Amino acid sequence: MDLQRSEAEHIPFSDAETMFSGFSKDDFIELAYCAGDFMLAIDENNIIRDVAMNGKDHQFANRWIGEKWVETVTVESRPKIDRLLDSRQGADTTWRQVNHHSDGDDVPVRYRAIRPEKGPWTIAIGQDLRAMSVLQQRLLKTQQSMERDYLNLRQTETRYRVLFDNISYPVLIVDAVNLQIQQANRALHSLMNAAPGSLDGKGLTALVDDSYRDHLVAHIGAASVSSTSEPIEIQLAGRSDTVKLAMSAFRQSGKQFWLVNIDDGEHRVPSRPSDSYILDAVEKMPDAFVLANHKQDIVVANRAFAELVQAGSVEQLIGVSLNRFIGRPDIDLNLLRKQLKDHQNVRNFSSVANDLNGGEEPVEISAIMIEREQSLFGYSVRAIGRRERDLPRSDQELRSVDQLTELVGRKPLKEIVRESTDLIERMCIEAALIHTSDNRASAAEILGLSRQSLYSKLHRHGIGNLADKG
Structure with missing residues (x-):
């Protein structure tokens, strides 16, 4: 992936010479470090002659010294290196992503090549994209998992709708708050001589003959405070015969609904149809x-x-x-x-x-x-x-207190304390090595350890090259 940046996006200082007049060469190198993780010094023959890097995580770049830049990348990345080298006079501000060979794996790096008007050297600033690649893989895995869950949900919803619509006896779902019909199956529409879908959104009481509405409302009130309710006989609007109406409550997304079954005498309706369906669904x-x-x-x-x-x-x-x-x-x-x-x-x-x-x-x-x-x-x-x-897992050791607190509830306190002790010890040793420029003897002295104890802890934590540097 290449990132295009037009020249119009560059808005320089109004007086750049004054702003940078006090900067030394080291200061400009430090600015370059801020732009990338490491830098390659490339001669006029396109051979890498030197490498500068931000930290030890990028020491793999040292292997490329003495090789042509184009030979360190994969085949599909070579045309991008050629374009970087052709445009290194500064006219092209494109960051180009290439893949390097490293221990059998590809290391994604984004480069920008710069060469001054005078001088044979080219400086290529590289940004290590491995962490971003891991995040992209994790995102892809998560997205695929969500898509599978969404597909399963859609399939389940489709099966439910087919099942609901093909039940032979009239059944409907009603909002318990306003008694509005949320969904009614085809059998109920046929019973009421209504067009498919025309009953959705209407009130439940509108289906009942006026003389039975108070009886229905009283039954709903009794069913609201009782775990069980017997079917009642009512007369539907536009019909001369009575039907049996049975109601059972359920909750969804924090709201209460009624599942209403109507026995018109022509279909077999279980007294509590939800029981057998739910138990069978739960079992399977x-x-x-x-x-x-x-x-x-x-x-x-x-x-x-x-x-x-x-x-x-x-x-x-x-x-x-x-x-x-x-x-x-x-x-x-x-x-x-x-x-x-x-x-x-x-x-x-x-x-x-x-x-x-x-x-x-x-x-x-x-x-x-x-x-x-x-x-x-x-x-x-x-x-x-x-x-x-x-999901991709990280093999790195614990590096922060936040990671330790995430272990609460997953591991016993004794193990968490032991791991926190190891973390603190490792961080102190690393700080001492940085403070002494990796001088092991001086690091042991400021830590109050013998050199033998320090080397033992270095070996246990796997820190650095264990050869004596002190």
Whole structure:
């Protein structure tokens, strides 16, 4: 990828000679360091003669000394090097990205080549793009994962709509607040002699004969405060016979809705149709689901949860404490319960699932609380180990306090303290080496260590070349 920058974008100082009059050669070199991670000095034969760099992370560039610049890059990058060398008089301000060979991997670098009007040397300023490449790969992995999830969601929504529309008996979904019809299937439109889709958005009471509307409103009020309600007989508008109407409540996105089934005597309608559908869906869903009582003992679990915890069957899990399988005992579930009491639902809570064989699997948990005389808690548990393995991982050691604090909840305090001690020790040794210009004897002295102890710690942390420089 090449970045084009027109000459019109350059807005120089009004008096550049005065501004830079006090700058030495070292100052100008420092300015060049600010523009890139390293610089290549290239002679008139296009051979790299010297390399300057910001830090040790770019020492791979030293291998190119004595080679032609164009021979250090991949085949597809060579035309870009030729263009940089042809335009090094300063007329072209384009930054061009090329790929270098390095230990079997390609190192992406963005270059700008500059040569003065007088003199044979060319200075190529390079910006290391490896960190950006890793971020782009991570972004691509995340985007692909989101696209897969979105596709699954669309497919699920399509299946739901097909199923809803092809149910043989009349059924509709109603907003519990204003009793407005959100969706009605084809059977209801046919029953009411209405055009497809024309009932959506109308009030539920508009479907009922005037003499039965008060009866319907009273039934809805009773159903709102009761966990169960018996079907009632009502007369629909424009019909002389009565039908049975059954209602069951559900919540979605924090709002309450009614699932209304109408038995017109011509179709078999289950008294609580949601029960069989929901139980069948929960049993067959790919994500683990478990229902626990107020003591966190398992009441219901599906096959996916049994597979997640390596149980032989669902039956052997009934009555077992869910603390045995989710997170740290009496910690993660207590946190979930507290959030549920405050917000009624929780999404994407990070934890681990512990199986019966002692293994662990990172999971995300979404949970709801069902209000009863004694509350019930439903947990949807999704394993995310595959997703984490798909994302690129960093093999670098901990380098900051922020990284240490991220370990809280993932590792015991003893391990976090040990890793923080190692981090502080490493940072102090590196600071001492920088302060003494990598003089090991002086570094040991200011750290209050013997040289033998310093070399032992250097070896343990893998810092620098272990040859004696002191």
